Structures are given as C-alpha cells and as structure tokens.
Amino acid sequence: MMEIKNMDRPLLAFVVLTLISLTLPVGFSAEGASAQWFDDIFASIFVVAGLTIAIFQLFFKQNNLGLGIFISLGVICSGIAVLSLIQKELDQGISAAGIWLFVVALGFYAWRAMEMLSRHAGNNAAVMLAVPTLFGLWLIFLWQVATTGFEIPSVLLPSPVQIGAALAGNVDVLAADFYQTYMKSVLSGFAFGCGSGFIVAILVDRIPFLQRGLLPLGSLASAIPIVGIAPIMVMWFGFDWQSKAAVIVVMTFFPMLVNTLAGLDATSHLEKDLMRSYAASYFQTLLFVRLPNALPFIFNALKINSTLALIGAIVAEFFGTPIVGMGFRISTEVGRMNVDVVWASITVAAVAGSLSYGLLALLERSLTFWHPSYRSTRN
Secondary structure, eight states: OOOOOGGGHHHHHHHHHHHHHTTSOOEEOTTSOEEOGGGSHHHHHHHHHHHHHHHHHHHHOOOSHHHHHHHHHHHHHHHHHHHHHHTTOOTTGGGOHHHHHHHHHHHHHHHHHHHHHHHTOTTOHHHHHHHHHHHHHHHHHHHHHHHHHTTOOTTTOOOHHHHHHHHHHTHHHHHHHHIIIIIIIIHHHHHHHHHHHHHHHHHHHHSHHHHHHHHHHHHHHHTSOHHHHHHHHHHHHOSSHHHHHHHHHHHHHHHHHHHHHHHHHTSOHHHHHHHHHTTOOHHHHIIIIIHHHHHHHHHHHHHHHHHHHHHHHHHHGGGOOOSOSHHHHHHHHHHTTOHHHHHHHHHHHHHHHHHHHHHHHHHHHHHOTTSGGGOOOOO
C-alpha cells in the first residue's frame, strides 16, 4: 500500500474530492437536465490535466523546485476548468454540488503548491515572488467564482473581470486621478512630513528639553482624526493638492519622529564610549554610528508612512478638491452607482501603495544588508 506523507495529504484530499466531484452534476440546463464535467470538453481537459499532475506527485513523492512549479501549473489548469463552467451561467448552477466540491478540493491543491514553492524559495527572488503571486491569484479566483457563481449584484461587489473592464475603459480618467493624488499630494506631503519628522528628531536628540515639550504635542497632533484636520487644511490652503499635502504632513510627522528617536537610542553605550575614545564629536558619532544603527527604525517609519500618506490624501479629497483625484472619483462614482469604477480606483491606489512599500523595502535591504534579519543561514 502506498504510504502518504503528512505533506502529501493536501494532494490526496484534492484527488479524492475531485474524483467524487466528477460523479456529481456541475450545473443544470434550462430544461432541468443535469450537466456533468465531461459535457464540457474544454473544462474536462483541464480537470484531467490537474488531476494527473496531482497523482504523479503522490506516486513519485518528489519535492524539488521543478515539481513545485509543475504542481502550480496543475492548480492553474484546474482553476481554468472552474472558470470555464462558472462563466456559462447555467440555470440553477448554485445548487450543483460538483463544482463547489471541486473548488474546495482546489483549495487543498493550491495549499500544497504554495507549500512546495515556499520550501525552495531561499534566495531565489523569482520563487519568492511566485508564492505571494500564486496566493493573490487564488484569492482573485475565489472572488470571481463567488461573485459569478452566486450571481452577486455588481452594485454590492463587482467581479474581478468587471473591475478589469472598468480599468481598461477609464485609463485616461484614472491616470489623471493618479497624477493629482499620488504625484502631487502624496509625494510632496510624504517628503515634507518624513523630512520634518527626521530633522525634529535630530533636534530633540541634541536638545534634551525639547523631548519633554515636543513629544506630547506630537502625540496630540497624531491623535487628531483625518476628518477633523482635512476641512481645516482645505480652508487654509485651498482646494488643490497643497491642502492634501498638509494633511499628509500632519499624519506622517509623528511616526517618523518617534521611530527615528528610537533608532538613535538603539546605539549601545560601548559604541558611544568607543567614539568618545577617538575624540569624535557629536555629529561624527551621529553620522558614522548612530544613524546607521537607526536605519531599520527609519525605514519602518517610511514604510508605514507610505501607506498612511495615500490614505490621508484620498480621505482629504472627500472634503474638497478639483474635479480630479482618487478620493473625488470614489465619492462621485459611488453616488452614480458605478461601483466597478470605484473598485478600479481602489485597485490603482492599492497597487500604488504596494509598489511604494516594495520600493522602500528594496532600498532598505540594499542599505541595511548588514542587519541580522537579512543574514541568510545555511543548514
């Protein structure tokens, strides 16, 4: 009898559930007759391909990177089969147990694929990127299957296909919104907010009494909600990007201040005493020892602020802006019930925020490669 390892149990669950689902209806025709998997040649080919790959792994029990990629292709093939049937919109398809049982089985399959890729990620950047990509595609797949299969109205939740169509059909509008919100408001507010927080942190570290005076005020300013700050900034700086940048400055100042101070305090007394023994000045110690030690803390603040800045700009646009901008587009299209365009704007914002965070993470890795968290260990 074939022995099944613990790590192969997700594949075994996929095979068993898939074989059961092949005996169940996956939809019903308009006349009420049940539709089986093999009534759709295209879908059945991809199901057989995914099932064959899973059985191959069960018998040969390989765990190399090539087979991990092979299993990922099996997951993709199986997903295409489901989408092929779901898009047919068969009458009473929700009551067809076969296709939903197969979706559950496919979850075990995707689990095993991501597990195998994670084992071989190591320092391979492509494989490290493949794992979150596969996980993201799995979530989008579930989103598409749920919205289409259960016929959820697009006003409540549009499908990824509808959102993609809205993106393709409103490229010019979304590009103008992105330029107004991100390129003008976010980048300028992020630079001023983080820059001022960093400079004030240096002053607080140099002049101790400022720590007792400024930190409580900074904490108070950070506790003020955006909906309270935004209308005031619009009155002070007008409806254009300057008022949104001012909101971002208020939001990003305190995280940068606190994290920079924590990083400067992270330098040990031994390092400080060593610099004193070399007769180093305060600024020499700051430049060559304390700031390098503070870099992980500073980058933590930058990554946090990269998302805070985008959120602040979008929310601030709800309180007054020219007829362009992500926040303006979201509030306007919601009133028009164009929810697919709203989600398209949200998608643009999410991608922009994720790319900002990712670029800062790459810069952090290149400048703080010496940090213990980046030291690879070999077994």
